[in-house]
Amino acid sequence: MPADQPTILATSGGVVAADRISWGVGPLTDLAVDLSGVEGRAPKVCFLGTACGDSPALVRDFYAAAQARGFHGSHLQLFTMPNVEDITAHLLEQDVVWVWGGSVAGLLAMWRLHRVDEAMRAAWEAGVVLTGVSAGSICWHVGGTTDSFGPTLRPITDGLGLLPFSNGVHYDSEEQRRPLFQSLVADGTLPTGYATDDGAGVLYQGSEMVGAYTERAGAGAYLVERDGDRAVETELDVIRL
Numbered sequence: 001m002p003a004d005q006p007t008i009l010a011t012s013g014g015v016v017a018a019d020r021i022s023w024g025v026g027p028l029t030d031l032a033v034d035l036s037g038v039e040g041r042a043p044k045v046c047f048l049g050t051a052c053g054d055s056p057a058l059v060r061d062f063y064a065a066a067q068a069r070g071f072h073g074s075h076l077q078l079f080t081m082p083n084v085e086d087i088t089a090h091l092l093e094q095d096v097v098w099v100w101g102g103s104v105a106g107l108l109a110m111w112r113l114h115r116v117d118e119a120m121r122a123a124w125e126a127g128v129v130l131t132g133v134s135a136g137s138i139c140w141h142v143g144g145t146t147d148s149f150g151p152t153l154r155p156i157t158d159g160l161g162l163l164p165f166s167n168g169v170h171y172d173s174e175e176q177r178r179p180l181f182q183s184l185v186a187d188g189t190l191p192t193g194y195a196t197d198d199g200a201g202v203l204y205q206g207s208e209m210v211g212a213y214t215e216r217a218g219a220g221a222y223l224v225e226r227d228g229d230r231a232v233e234t235e236l237d238v239i240r241l
Contacts, residue, residue: 002095002128004037005205005206006127006206007036007204008204009031009202009213010140010141010163010194010196010202011028011133011137011200011201011202012170012196012199013198013214013215013216014028014032014132014201015065015133024068025066025068025069026215028131028199030069030241031241032131033095033096035203044071044093045066045072045096045098046076047062047075047100050076050102050107051106051135051136052102053102063075074090078116087115088123091119092122094123094128095128096130097120097128097131099130099136099139100132101132101134101136103146104139104148104159106148107136108159117160120160121160131201137169138156139160140167140204141161141165142159142163142191143156143159143166143167143190144168145184153180155190157190162207163204164191165192166190168181168193168195168222171196171220172198172219181193181195181224182233183231185224185225185226192225192226194221194224195221197220198216199215199219200212201213201214202221212238213238213239214238214239214241215240222235222236
């Protein structure tokens with residue numbers, strides 16, 4: 001059952017520590033699954049580790065976490081070749097698409113090469129819930145800040161643009177993130193955007209931000225807007241999961 005309208009949950013979280021596996025599914029990812037409206041069967045969740053070069057260890061860890069959570073897991077890999085014949089058809093069969101972090105620049109390049117960008121838009125329009133962390137959050141937006149090019153953060157401005165906003169991730173945990181994101185909004189390099197501390201996420205239905213959530217005490221989400229030649233940051237009300 002698809003969501004009743006295009007839905008994206010963009011996060012700086014969604015995973016938690018686990019005792020017997022490398023990591024587990026966090027409350028933000030559980031929220032994405034809940035938003036899909038699945039009842040009476042295991043939710044179908046497709047994992048993309050493109051931003052980490054489709055690391056086999058990462059894919060293995062996803063399946064362990066999916067099994068522990070009761071998901072019907074699948075994955076889409078692009079290295080060294082796509083593992084499914086029809087990418088669009090595979091994504092349209094899912095309830096949730098979950099995109100991992102890493103290099104958002106590499107992710108976008110590979111997605112466009114294999115037309116995953118078109119497949120993602122089709123899935124989003126069909127009501128498949130899109131979620132992800134870090135690079136898997138920025139990608140849905142116009143752009144954001146990234147370490148894809150080196151340890152000094154730089155802007156990226158060629159995101160998929162499903163959402164007409166910019167996106168700041170790891171807002172409280174990496175010292176370059178907040179000031180750079182604000183300066184890029186202030187000078188017009190990036191449009192108005194939403195930023196998330198580690199453990200927080202913002203929910204969009206259609207192209208409208210409709211809520212902010214946190215799985216970690218003290219984590220926040222923020223609206224950053226341009227006002228003349230400066231950026232104005234407004235802390236959002238968040239719902240603790």
